[in-house]
Amino acid sequence: MRNSLFKRLLSVSALALICVPAALAAPDGRWVQSWASSPSLNLEKLPFDFWRPPAEVQGTLRYKMRITAAGDEVRVRLSAETLPTDVLVSAATIALADAAGNLDSKSVAPLRFSGDSSARIAAGAPLVSDPLPLQVAAGAIVYVTLHLPAAVTIPQADPLHVVEVAAGADQTRAAKLTDARVETGREIVSAILVRATKTARTIVTFGDSITDGTGAKDAMMRGWPDQLAALLRQKGQNDVAIANAGIAGNRVLRDEMGPAALARFDRDALSVPGVTDIVLLEGINDLGLSGLENPRGPGHHPVVTAADLIAGYRQLIARAKARGVKIHGATLTPFLGSPFPGYATPEKEVVRQELNRWIRTSGEFDSVIDFDAAVRDSADPQRIKPAYDSGDKLHPSDAGYRAMAETALGVLLK
Numbered sequence: 001m002r003n004s005l006f007k008r009l010l011s012v013s014a015l016a017l018i019c020v021p022a023a024l025a026a027p028d029g030r031w032v033q034s035w036a037s038s039p040s041l042n043l044e045k046l047p048f049d050f051w052r053p054p055a056e057v058q059g060t061l062r063y064k065m066r067i068t069a070a071g072d073e074v075r076v077r078l079s080a081e082t083l084p085t086d087v088l089v090s091a092a093t094i095a096l097a098d099a100a101g102n103l104d105s106k107s108v109a110p111l112r113f114s115g116d117s118s119a120r121i122a123a124g125a126p127l128v129s130d131p132l133p134l135q136v137a138a139g140a141i142v143y144v145t146l147h148l149p150a151a152v153t154i155p156q157a158d159p160l161h162v163v164e165v166a167a168g169a170d171q172t173r174a175a176k177l178t179d180a181r182v183e184t185g186r187e188i189v190s191a192i193l194v195r196a197t198k199t200a201r202t203i204v205t206f207g208d209s210i211t212d213g214t215g216a217k218d219a220m221m222r223g224w225p226d227q228l229a230a231l232l233r234q235k236g237q238n239d240v241a242i243a244n245a246g247i248a249g250n251r252v253l254r255d256e257m258g259p260a261a262l263a264r265f266d267r268d269a270l271s272v273p274g275v276t277d278i279v280l281l282e283g284i285n286d287l288g289l290s291g292l293e294n295p296r297g298p299g300h301h302p303v304v305t306a307a308d309l310i311a312g313y314r315q316l317i318a319r320a321k322a323r324g325v326k327i328h329g330a331t332l333t334p335f336l337g338s339p340f341p342g343y344a345t346p347e348k349e350v351v352r353q354e355l356n357r358w359i360r361t362s363g364e365f366d367s368v369i370d371f372d373a374a375v376r377d378s379a380d381p382q383r384i385k386p387a388y389d390s391g392d393k394l395h396p397s398d399a400g401y402r403a404m405a406e407t408a409l410g411v412l413l414k
Helices: 002-016 223-234 261-270 284-289 306-322 346-361 371-375 398-412
Strands: 029-036 055-066 071-079 087-089 091-096 119-121 126-128 132-136 141-154 162-166 181-184 189-196 201-207 240-246 275-281 326-330 367-369 380-384
Touching: 029 071, 029 201, 055 181, 055 189, 071 091, 071 119, 071 141, 087 141, 091 132, 119 126, 141 189, 189 240, 201 223, 201 261, 223 240, 223 398, 261 275, 261 306, 275 306, 275 398, 284 306, 284 346, 306 326, 306 346, 326 398, 367 398, 371 398
Parallel strands: 029 240, 201 240, 201 275, 275 326, 326 367
Antiparallel strands: 029 189, 055 141, 055 162, 071 126, 071 132, 071 189, 087 119, 091 141, 162 181
């Protein structure tokens, strides 16, 4: 019995260490990443009004997501990759939404991990569920519900990343959670994979808050990546998955709110099932924090030059091309007028313009998506167009994200 238990634990641990390869294929189709949320880091207090302490959660956690590509089987990827301790999961389910968007209790199905209903997510590792037959349409809403018997502290995130939490006993099969509260934080669910058609593919949108969707009004429509997915569905492209690998506050060169782009690129982009294309929109936080006082000390953030960021971009380009994945460079959108002290200055604007010139003219990316041109104010090109501003002169509104999605669509479907 002890030997059997050891083998079972070894099997679960091995699965937890799986990094699903980009070319993962099923006999009659191809696995793609149809929803994503990149694991982030817990941070000490930041000098911004929006900062909130990381949330501690225990009990039943329910997540609501919108699938971007259709499929007939699903797998759920859980993550403790940025957490210091193991995460125990005593039960997990997935369910479809009804016509009103509420959980359809008739569709609730248990998730299993190497055949078991419970699992341990090893600290620093992911855990992928067994394949589950489930027909999901492109644009469908699904619910993933976990029961955590022990408390876990989840990293901070912007208000689009929410989880419904009910302390105490397992409610993973309930249509509605009893005595639940809503917490903001990065999801323990980091991806939903679907088995799609043989020609299906994943486009990874890789970046910071402007990719994560900060400023959008609807958590089911996280910025320009979800807007892009909606446009693809309108064109009947139901086998193109969009995996949103944006982390608010992320930087190219150094960790901040999430591991640096250089550190997480393999995990969040190159290892994504079915990935054929990556859209890179990142660097504005490297500029914004350049030279500012570091609240976690000591001293100040290093000054970042255009040459520094170009060197970082070249590393990401080289790594993508070595894997046969196309990488599309997106120009950095305007940030002058941002209310964060010292974040956007005329001197930093000069660097942004230099970077955008390089992105547009270097020829090193497979193509260029000119988000700057899509959202800038024609009367004042160093600033975002008022109709496209969410209110902070940095993050686009839903209309701005729509304009970005339309620009990306025109390039990615060529």
